[in-house]
Every structure is written in C-alpha cells, then in structure tokens.
Amino acid sequence: MSCGLGPACEEPGSSQQRSDPIQVLRMLTELNLGNNIFEEVPEQLKYLNSLQKLHLFGNKIATISPTIFDGLEKLTLLNLNNNRLKYLPPEIHRLENLEYMSLNNNQIGSIPKELCSLEKLSELHLSYNCLIMVPEEIGYMTNLRMLCLSRNQIEVLPDGLCKLRKLRILDVAGNRIRVFPTAMEDLLLMGLKELYCEDNPLLQKQPVCAIQEEEMLSLTEMTARFILRELNEKDSVLQTAVKQNQEVGKLLSEKCVCAVCGQAFLTTRLECVCFMHVKQKMKISRNIHLLPVRKLICSFQCFNLRDHGFFGVAES
Structure with a gap:
C-alpha cells in the first residue's frame, strides 16, 4: 500500500495501478509537516495546487528547490521557522498571493530583492538570522503591516522602509543600528504603532567638540x-x-x-x-x-x- 508523498505502487499480480496519492491531496488547503527531519522541502508539494497554508517549522531544511513555487500560487501562509536555510531562491516571487511568511531562527544572510515584489504580504518575520542589510526594494511591499528583523547583524536600514505606509509594527531589536533612515518621521506620522529597537548601539545626544575641515568640492x-x-x-x-x-x-x-x-x-x-x-x-x-x-x-x-x-x- 502506498503512503506519504511518494509515487503509488502497483500491487503484485495486479494490472491496475492505484491512483497517485498526490491526486487525492490536490484539494488540500492546509498542510502541517512541522517538527520532522526533512532536509529539503519535498518537491512533490508543487502539485498541491489548492494549498493555502504550509507549515514546515522545526525541520533540518537547508535548501529550497526553485521548482517548488511553480504550483503553489494559492499559498497565503508559509512557516519555515527553526530550520537551516542560508538563502532564499529568487523564484520565491512566484508566491504572489502570500500574506504571511515566517523564517525565524535560520541562517539567512540576505533578502533577495525578488521577495520584495510580494505586494500582498502583510507579515514578514526574519528574526534570529544572519542578515547584514535590508534591500531598498522593501518599499515595494505596500501592504506590509508587521516587519520583524530582530537579532540579526543589520547596520543600516534603507530609506525604502519609510515608504511602507501600512506598517504598524517594526521590530529591529538586537542589531547594529546607530541611526534610523532620513524619512523615519514620515513612517511615524503614517501610523506606526509599535517600534522595538533595544540592544542597538543607537547614537546618544551627547555633544562633543569637533574640528571643521576646510571644504573642497570636487x-x-x-x-x-x-x-x-x-x-x-x-x-x-x-x-x-x-x-x-x-x-x-x-x-x-x-x-x-x-x-x-x-x-x-x-x-x-x-x-x-x-x-x-x-x-x-x-x-x-x-x-x-x-x-x-x-x-x-x-x-x-x-x-x-x-x-x-x-x-x-x-x-x-
């Protein structure tokens, strides 16, 4: 008897092959594969065309095949917390209906600019990773309401962040940020409700003497x-x-x-x-x-x- 996400088997002595279990799961809308030992996202998931919510937290996933995103156009939630991911493939932009993505506790070093084309995304969680920067294109995520980037290695936040008019919660605690972007005042005026920035080396208002060098414009x-x-x-x-x-x-x-x-x-x-x-x-x-x-x-x-x-x- 066949099981799991693998191909169907043919019974000994039978000329009729059983139906592919993937065919049975095509109407599935939510799948929880959390707390297992997957080392990669099962490629067969791309056949689950009706899937809306996918939980893969608590595995050992280090890579994601770009072909996975071909059949998941209806996906609205993706949870990959607590894995071993170091990067996201640019093809992730194909998840154009995604509204919630959580990638906490991985080893991700950069955000592909293609991710920023997910205009329906409302929540993005990337805490406890290895990020050193945020792409300027983050400003394209016009429906983003919550952005969590705590406990990374980010030194500078892009000006594009201040274009997120619907952003209500921003968490950048535990990074290496000294100063916020030029247009931060606009972000506050647009309705930001919660800002978490503790454990950053923020500049302090402590005037010191300075020497002005002669200006020489090129x-x-x-x-x-x-x-x-x-x-x-x-x-x-x-x-x-x-x-x-x-x-x-x-x-x-x-x-x-x-x-x-x-x-x-x-x-x-x-x-x-x-x-x-x-x-x-x-x-x-x-x-x-x-x-x-x-x-x-x-x-x-x-x-x-x-x-x-x-x-x-x-x-x-």
Whole structure:
C-alpha cells in the first residue's frame, strides 16, 4: 500500500495501478509537516495546487528547490521557522498571493530583492538570522503591516522602509543600528504603532567638540550642484540634455537634499542626526525616548546656521 508523498505502487499480480496519492491531496488547503527531519522541502508539494497554508517549522531544511513555487500560487501562509536555510531562491516571487511568511531562527544572510515584489504580504518575520542589510526594494511591499528583523547583524536600514505606509509594527531589536533612515518621521506620522529597537548601539545626544575641515568640492560635485539647480528651472535647456544622456541621468538621480537649505547635491555631504521625541501613545522599547534619525547637510555653511537642531556624527 502506498503512503506519504511518494509515487503509488502497483500491487503484485495486479494490472491496475492505484491512483497517485498526490491526486487525492490536490484539494488540500492546509498542510502541517512541522517538527520532522526533512532536509529539503519535498518537491512533490508543487502539485498541491489548492494549498493555502504550509507549515514546515522545526525541520533540518537547508535548501529550497526553485521548482517548488511553480504550483503553489494559492499559498497565503508559509512557516519555515527553526530550520537551516542560508538563502532564499529568487523564484520565491512566484508566491504572489502570500500574506504571511515566517523564517525565524535560520541562517539567512540576505533578502533577495525578488521577495520584495510580494505586494500582498502583510507579515514578514526574519528574526534570529544572519542578515547584514535590508534591500531598498522593501518599499515595494505596500501592504506590509508587521516587519520583524530582530537579532540579526543589520547596520543600516534603507530609506525604502519609510515608504511602507501600512506598517504598524517594526521590530529591529538586537542589531547594529546607530541611526534610523532620513524619512523615519514620515513612517511615524503614517501610523506606526509599535517600534522595538533595544540592544542597538543607537547614537546618544551627547555633544562633543569637533574640528571643521576646510571644504573642497570636487569638479564633479560643483558641476552636479549647478546642473541640479538649473533643472529646477522650467525652461532649462539642460533638461533635454540630461534626458538624452542616460549615464548622467542615473548619476543625478542619486542626489540628496540638504536638510537645512533644501538644495540638491551629489556626494559631498555632512552626516548629521536629529533626535525625534517618540510619540507617547506609541509602544516602544523601554527607556528609549529620543530616536536618532539620519540627516544630510550640504555644507558647513548650512551646518553652522543656528537653531536647525541637527548634530554632526562623531566618529567612535
């Protein structure tokens, strides 16, 4: 008698083969294979076209075959907690109906940018992994409401994170973050309810003496600033020229905006920080009242203006 997810067997002396057990399971909507000894995701699962919830937690899974995602278009929940995964295949973007994904307690070193195309994803759990960065494309996950990245090795959060207008819970505790992205204030205003950031080396509001070095702008920087100013003019002939030169257009698209004067610039900048008072109604890590937020300033001339509330970042 056949069993499990393997192929059906033919009874001795019988000319009629039993039906494939996978055929019987095609209408299955939820499958729990947790706490077993699987070393890889069974490839036969791709035939379960009606599957909506798949639990594979507590196994020894180290790899996922990209072909697994071919037949799981209806999957809304995927739980792979407590395994040995080191990476996710880019083909994971095929799970376009996924709403909940949990990959806690693995060994994942990076998030493929293809994962960020899962626009229906509402919860993403990647705590206790080996992440060192989050892709800028995270901003494409427009329905994300909960993002848990605690206990990794993340040093910098991308500006794209602040585009998540529906985000309500952000957990980045236990990483290596010193300062939050420039647009963090927007994220707070858009309705973030809970922020957990304890056990990070966050910058503290402790002013120290600093020496200002003489500013020497490169020729590229001076040219870029001139062009960026001219592009603000509606009748600028440079607008047409830039459109015809893709390389220049790409370079200028990486511009920054001075937090003091509002003028655009390219690469020469002062790394600064402002300290935001955290909303009293928001649930946040204990003893954190001021949130350090990254700001960029184009020159010492702007930095030396009074009452802008920005602090230069001292090297540790």
